[in-house]
Amino acid sequence: MRTVLVTxxxxxxxxxxxxxxxxxxxxxxxxxxxxxADAVPALPAGTERLSCARVDSAAHFRDELLELQERASGVLDLLGANRLDAEELTELPGSAQLAVLHTLRRAAEGDGHEVLVVDLPPLPDALALLALPGRLRRYLRRLLPAERQAARALRPVLAQLAGVPMPAQWLYEAAARKDAELAAVEALIEDNATTVRLVAEPGQAAGEALRSARTGLALHGLRVDSVVASRVLPRHSADPWFADLAARQEKCLDHWHQEWAPGTSVRETAHLGREPRTAEDLALLARACAPDDRTPGHAGDPWWTEDAGDGVIAWCLPLPGAVKEDLKLVRRGDELFLTAGPFHRIVRLESALRRCTVSGAALTDGVLRVRFTPDPGLWPRTQ
Structure with missing residues (x-):
């Protein structure tokens, strides 16, 4: 399935x-x-192949909490807790992001659709949302590791000693179910047929936001198919004020074409002179927004390793637009903690790099290169 994530x-x-x-x-x-999650403009007639799904974060929050309450009913009854009714539940901060992930999972598991277009929150919240499945899965693995279930036989004894029923079994089952759901969303986001489409009105502030987003997207291995310049004014106008504004837009667009070439196209949608609310307005803008074709399949990791000489291995990650002063790098056990400005990612190192120590790092030509030197105490001895 072709997926376009718009932010x-x-x-x-x-x-x-x-x-x-x-x-x-x-x-x-x-x-x-x-x-x-927002109301979309009216769709033209004759679009039977297009359907819409509205993200209802409030309903999703109620359903999830009521389900959790039902599964934990034994413990709640033991504690004498009063049950919460659906009518008194209001969503908490952060529930909107989880509702979007839930809707994405249902779309990924469904059939009948060839293209999925997702209206994401603004930057940088959209990047945090796209990174959320991987982060939540890591938290689940750390807090409820699967190998702990090997002690299932001891739970009746522990329950008898403690005098209360042990909820570990349903807790592990719930964690496994959530991990599977998050894995489905993560696979959709990382698929080769999934791309991000950036929308911005030409200007200095938008250029800075796109530059920062480009680094964050590269950090998470997300591919950008196009930058859509919105509300582009006519190139020639008799009005001096409009002519000056159009000239500044054109200068910004020229810079975007150079900055994002050659892998990402820059498209333009005209300023209609009004807010696009009608079906006719949407049809005019659609001419510049058709998604391209992509082959589905796992896209692979965005990083690679190369021989840096003298036995040193270089771990390489493209970070276009990154600034050296905004980069932070921490090695902790088998993981690499990466920070690029406001964006963070934790990468699990491959087997060979786990037996090495970090001997340096450098940002050259938009590529972060981390040097790993083999640790003699961890590599097999040779005669």
Missing amino acids: GPGGAGRTTVAAATALASARAGRRTLLIS
Whole structure:
């Protein structure tokens, strides 16, 4: 399934571009699903191949909490706790992100759709959302490691000694179920047919936001298919004020074309002179938003290793737009903790690198290279 994740600076028109992208896909004859937490503009008639799914974070929060309450009913009854009713539950901060992941999982497991277009939150919340499945899975592995279930036979004894039922079994089952759900979302995000589409109105502030986002996307191995410039003014205007603004937009667009070439296209959607609310407005914008074709399959890791000479192994990760002063690197056990500005990622090292020590790092030509020197005490001795 082809997936397009649409985000950008707040107020740039990402919801409108997401709807236009979905419309262009449906008009090309592909069954398309548009996912959004916001209201989308009216869709033109004759778009039977396009359907919409609204993310309802409040309903998702209620359903999840009520299910958890039901599974923990034994412990709650033992403690004399009063049950919460659905009517008194209101969503907590962070529940919107989990609701989006839930909707993505259902879309990934469903059938009948060839293209999935997702209207994500603004930057940088969208990047945090896309990194969330991997982070939550790591937390589950650390807090409830699967090997701990080997002690199942001891639980009746422990329960008898403690005088209370042990909830470990249902807890591990719930963790395994959530891990499987998160793994499905993570696989969708990391698929080769999944790309990010950035929407921004040409200008200095948007350029800085895109530059930072480019580094964060590269850190997590996410691919950008295009940058969509929204509300682009006509190149020639008799009005001096509009002509000056259009000239500044054009200068910014020229810079974007150079900065994102050659792998990422820069598309333009015209300023309609009004807020795009009608089906006709959306149809006009859809002409520049058609998604390209991608082959599904695992995209692989964004990093690689190379021989740096004298037995040193270089671990390499492209970080376009990164600034040396904003980079932080910490080795802890078998993991590498990476920070690039406001973005963070934890990478599990491959077997050979686990038997090495970090001997240095450098950022050259937009690529982070971490040097690993073999530890004689961990490598097998040779005659």
